[in-house]
Amino acid sequence: MNYKIFGFLALSTLLTVFTSCDALKDLNYVVSPTPLEMHGDSVAFQVSVKIPEKGIRKKIVAELLPMYGDVALDPIKISGEKIETGDKTIPFKAGGTVTYNQKVAYKSSLETAELTLTGKVYKGVIGGKEKTKEAIPSTKLADATIVTPLLVRKDYKVISDNKFEFKRIKEFNISAMINFDKAQSKVNASELKGDDVAALKEFMATSVNNPKIKIKSISINGYASPEGETKRNDSLSSDRVKASRKALEKLVKFKKDSNSIDFTTINYSLKGLGEDYDGFKSALRASDKISKEDQDLLIRIVEINKDPESREKEIRNLAKAFKDLEKYIFPMLRRSEIVIKYTVEGYTDEELKSIAISNPDSLKVDELIQAAMVTENDDSKVLIYKAASIKDPLNTLILNNLGVAQFNLANVNEAKESFSKANDAKENKISKNNMAAVHGVEGNRASAKELLDQANGAGPEVNYNMGIINIMEGDYSKAKSNLGSESSYNKGLALLLDGSVDQSVTCIDASNDKESGEGYYLKAIASARQNNVDAVISNLKMAISLDGSYKAKAASDREFISFSENASFTDLTK
Secondary structure: OOOOOOOOOOOOEEEEEOOOOOOEOOEEEEEEOOOOEEEOOEEEEEEEEEEOOOOEOOOEEEEEEEEEOOEEOOOEEEEEOOOOOOOEEEOOOOOEEEEEEEEEEOOHHHOOOEEEEEEEEEEOOOOOOOEEEEEEEEEEEEEOOEOHHHHOOOOOOOOOOOOOOOOOEEEEEEEEEEEOOOOOOOOOHHHHHOHHHHHHHHHHHHHHOOOOEEEEEEEEEEEEOOOOOHHHHHHHHHHHHHHHHHHHHHHOOOOOOOOOOOHHHOEEEEEEEEEOHHHHHHHHHHOOOOOHHHHHHHHHHHHHOOOHHHHHHHHHOOHHHHHHHHHHHHHHHOEEEEEEEEEEEOOOHHHHHHHHHHOHHHOOHHHHHHHHHOOOOHHHHHHHHHHHHHHOOOOHHHHHHHHHHHHHOOOHHHHHHHHHHHHHHOOOHHHHHHHHHHHHHHOOHHHHHHHHHHOOOOOHHHHHHHHHHHHHHOOHHHHHHHOOOOOOHHHHHHHHHOOOHHHHHHHHHOOOOOOOHHHHHHHHHHHHHOOOHHHHHHHHHHHHHHOOHHHHHHHHOHHHHHHOOOHHHHHHHO
């Protein structure tokens, strides 16, 4: 632990205690530090007992009994040179010193306690036929206790998971197929009545009057069945593309007085792809009209024979199979395929926020997440993230961010459940930090520290939270480092406790707490350690004006013990 002794305080107190007899006399006590100080849940101090020359008779034992408030401490036993039964033997002529170190677990009653000492002087061995020679009168050795580390603000920070990319503009496509008669490129009227063509027509009609729909491209690929001359089929597939484009553009000229699609602005891809052997093989495998044996044979012919004319000749030689192909397979290959790629711009953030509250079921998961992220009100965030979690119950981002909103609303138990679910769904450092924050608020410091160790690297929030624990453990040097470069109340407190008083004040003045009651009170302590009376009074006045509880706090705070007789201080705190 890194405990600092404060410059304005005496490092120790020298106290001479006189007894009424010559057996033990003129003892000097040195206590360090004084007032006593609490660090890391305990109070550690040292008492040195100096016995002057001829201060202890040769055949006596002294038992000194220190008390810290209502806590009885280990006795200090010293003996004359002819007894040698105490903790230390002190020669008569030379005298000597006994050093006593003690560490006491802190409890609230010790804040205003005193370190006192009493005892007895015995003639002979304690436990034998000793005779009480003299009772040592009760003596105050030191004031207690400076508890400034308890001023740490337990403002543990949680982390929102913002690794989310919302695609407001999304890409889609819609397609339709037009079939043709054998060796023909004319579009039959019946082909324009199919469900896919009707859906395409409806989409195009909708897109005209919807500014959020943007057509990016139209691709039309034409095909021919693998029969006849290859050159003829190449030309036929291109003609089918042209006919399909013409039919499409005619199809969407809805009314002369309405807006229609401006095809001149659309990126077209027009390809006549000739004989469709890939489609041929796929259609074969999907057909239940062609035997498995014939399927295998036909596919093997296609894959082995690379010459189109020779390939077709071999297929025609399979007389029965070829008839089935003409009836069930080839008609499917005489076609054009129309694919329209388009984008749809989704709701604005304002629209998403409104709909997420009024009708969350109508939104997709990603839309709900975006709505929650652009919503500032934590109550609304909770409602939206809960709606999203119903749709996607194992989404760590949703669960974690739900917990963050609940934590911000001081719904600690609910936040704890959400963070736990998030980490159970997928172990992650962000949720571990956030669970640590919950454990910190609950007072489970050990568990919080363990979780923070596991969360290392998740963000500066982890270090900040560890800095809070460092202060509570009395490791102020680590606290300074972990609390980072940003000025904050806790950083100012860590600097103060580590002995950097001037830097502490500078830090507070640069923080958001420069005009808060906590900030002014901390600066009053800093001023007390600099023995700056005027600054103590002015800062305390501001602190008390903002929070009246600081009046009683300052009156009992051992940080201000050297000002207890100052009229301005007493007037302010009475």
